[in-house]
Amino acid sequence: MLKSCKYCGGIHDRKYKCPHKPKRTNYKTTYIDKFRWSKVWQKKRNHIKERDKHLCQVCIRELHNTQLKYNFHNIEVHHIVPIAEDWNKRLDDDYLISLCKYHHELAECGEISREELLEIVKEQENVA
Secondary structure, eight states, X not given: OEEEOTTTSOEEETTOOOTTSOOOOOOOOOHHHHHHTSHHHHHHHHHHHHXXXXXXXXXXXXXXXXXXXXXXXXXXEEESSXXXXXXXXXXXXXXXXXXXXXXXXXXXXXXXOHHHHHHHHHHHHHHO
């Protein structure tokens, strides 16, 4: 039976292996990946989002080019101190913050300083 190929656009038999099909790479799972998939992290992530009312903590303070003050879209939990840098702080509430995707990328590349994020977390802990 013939089928159209999504890799080259040609028509092949179902059993034909198209040379245009990309090769699978062997993805090596690290201890950090295993942690991010764990139930413990999922539970902690949900706790932090609830603590922060499912809002980006940078947007709500109108810092760093905020477009929408009450941004609850694409919220991610950011490790202020990276897991690879300090494994023991991976589940510490004082080093976790809810950010939108835009501000999370800024925090990851260092445009939002760790000190500023830690100060926001301290404020948030006092409010909650």
